[in-house]
Amino acid sequence: MTHPLVIAGSGLAGYNLAREFRKLDRDTPLMILSRDAAGFYSKPMLSNALSANRTAESLVMKSADKMAGEVLATIRPQVEIASIEAANRIAVLTSGERIAYRDLVLAIGADPIRLPIGGDGAADILSVNDLDDFARFAARLDGATRVVVLGAGLIGCEFANDMLARRIAPTVIDIAAWPLGRLLPEAAAAWFRQQLEAAGVTFRMKISATTVERNGDAYRVTLDDGSVLDADLVLSAVGLRPRTALASAAGLTVNRGIRVDRLLATSDAHIHALGDCAEVEGLVLPFVMPIMHQARALAATLAGKPTPVAYPAMPVVVKTPACPTVVCPPAANAEGSWQIQPQPDGEGGLEGGVEAQFLAPDGTLLGFALLGAATARKQALTTRTPAALG
Missing domain, CATH: 3.50.50.60 (FAD/NAD(P)-binding domain)
Known part of the structure; x- marks a missing residue:
């Protein structure tokens, strides 16, 4: 009997990995473990649900049962992994149940600070x-x-x-x-x-x-x-701290997050991590676009084609309608400075919006921030900005 690919976590990271994996592999048994009811919803929608007049119930797009049918998986709601026996490839639930896995993926997210x-x-x-x-x-x-x-x-x-x-x-x-x-x-x-x-x-x-x-x-x-x-x-709302305790107790390498390589593998070749809990080459990026790129790359790797994750320039859209804002931050160690760019009307950029560019000493664009009417420049600047992880 083939042991399943087990995904711990039913958030955007876990479910998008399952969807991408099923595009490539329809046969390998798949199990998803969830601490909650395992309904599919978009976590980023939580911070603008009030203005959309949405309730917690209406934010759920698909139930666990519907997701199970969609990704051909066994979904276990209201369960949690208490420990991992990495040498034996066993995940032990808080109930004491032992689940053998072919590979284990930690998509367990982060906790509020x-x-x-x-x-x-x-x-x-x-x-x-x-x-x-x-x-x-x-x-x-x-x-x-x-x-x-x-x-x-x-x-x-x-x-x-x-x-x-x-x-x-x-x-x-x-x-x-x-x-x-x-x-x-x-x-x-x-x-x-x-x-x-x-x-x-x-x-x-x-x-x-x-x-x-x-x-x-x-x-x-x-x-x-x-x-x-x-x-x-x-x-x-002071930030999130990746959940690393489970990985640390299993002997995996952790830092700010669960440390993984470009294949999203931890220090154990049969345990991977993605999403808010993962640290990829020093980067912990709790945003949607990195998760999507991770899910596609890891799905290919788990389906038998090792695929390193890469990040293009990934602007972050801040959901503040009172001031539409798009930011593509420069790398943490980037050398350069922020420069406020005059708007096309020549009025200095402070009437209908602000365009700020982070420029290297040689004038190369390394990041940008666009506010108000300047957000229309998002695509033009994104194409000029270097990849976040090439």
Whole structure:
């Protein structure tokens, strides 16, 4: 009997790998293990579901049963791997059940980072990292008008913009000097902040929360400058940490994520990783496009044709309708500087949008940020930007 290819995780990474694999191999037994109900949904849709008037239930595009038929797999919802016996190729579930595998793929995602915040309301701080989280968040929004968002990165800004559709006035706080601090140069971020504040978002930058105290049915958030914000709800969106504990306990090499090579193989040749939990040549990229490229490459490898993953230039679309934004960040070690580009009308680029280019000393384009009307330049600049992983 042939042991199955086992995929741990039923998110975008796990299901897209299953779909790509089935295009190449219809016969190898396939099993998908899921910590939740295993319905297929798009996680990026969580941060703009409110304005689309979507519920947690309506975000599910296909049930586990339908996905099982589509990818010809045995899908096991509500189960989790407790340990891996790599030498024997055995995955041990928390129930004690032992599952033998031909190959194991870890598509187990990442956990929200929790800030060290005190106070009797700290345990009530919400984060949204999956469908169940979103259901709890949406239920708590009933009647809320004041929400404090911890984190002015991509997810924090997207949720803040989305809450405007519910007539909620969000206040976003961050220790960074400006919003989207890891993606935008200061001048572009200033314009981004201006647009979102005009729409109803408040930003408090260079500041952090120290305590969250219950105040009846609401909360009082104390900041490190001594000021206090009243809130009906506190949402944390300060980032994700790849789930590496399972891999580490199995003796696999981990760093920021589960370390894999260009074939997405871990330090054990029969265990692979992709998605938010994986670190590929030092890169941990929790975005849709890297996942799609990983899934295609790994599917080919697992079907018998070793295929190294490669990343083209992959612009990130920030879902903030109050300020449409596209960013293609330069490599972390890139030498160069951000330059604000004049718009075609010659007005400096600060009226209808902003175009910022990250240029090498010789003038080569290494990255870009486009805001407002300048997002129309996305395709033109993408074709000039070098591959993220060639």
